[in-house]
Amino acid sequence: AQKVTQAQTEISVVEKEDVTLDCVYETRDTTYYLFWYKQPPSGELVFLIRRNSFDEQNEISGRYSWNFQKSTSSFNFTITASQVVDSAVYFCALSGGSNDYKLSFGAGTTVTVRA
């Protein structure tokens, strides 16, 4: 069974602070895919990144960066120099190997960035 744990329920920071969101996953698949989604207050779910289990390179996209560590089954997400517009719920999700398209979502972490 696939499981995603986001232990942090809520994080509150002041603008320009960095914030790191933790994601720990469980799977028996050797091939799997990890995702992050953002849900702003308006309610839509926005895809941020996909990473497959064979690619452990960290990735940076603007102020966003992701740290994938297979050894600890973690796929953490950092927002650098946070802005008020980053306030949202962030979900980590896991999908299994070939031909398994289902996403198992974590419970989400609510990030509040205060001006």
Place this chain on the structure above:
Amino acid sequence: DAGVIQSPRHEVTEMGQEVTLRCKPISGHNSLFWYRQTMMRGLELLIYFNNNVPIDDSGMPEDRFSAKMPNASFSTLKIQPSEPRDSAVYFCASSLAMGEAQPQHFGDGTRLSIL
């Protein structure tokens, strides 16, 4: 390109009524997913289709829920009869299934309230 289109955006109805939610996936996508989001249970996959065929409906709560995908550009999720505990945000998502998990793109959701 148009994203996933869901209708209605909001639905308020009385207990016992039939509710039909509609979804138009992104053109060219061959996988379609229905999710339900509540505070208590988070994001739950209800059912997903691949090439218009239901692949996994294990998340459908009970017989009151049914989903169809008569063609590649349309799907419905029906609840009959509806109950107050069905109140939630229902999301439809689509992706291009190519043997490995691809990002799912979500519609804006239908906020359903059963009185």
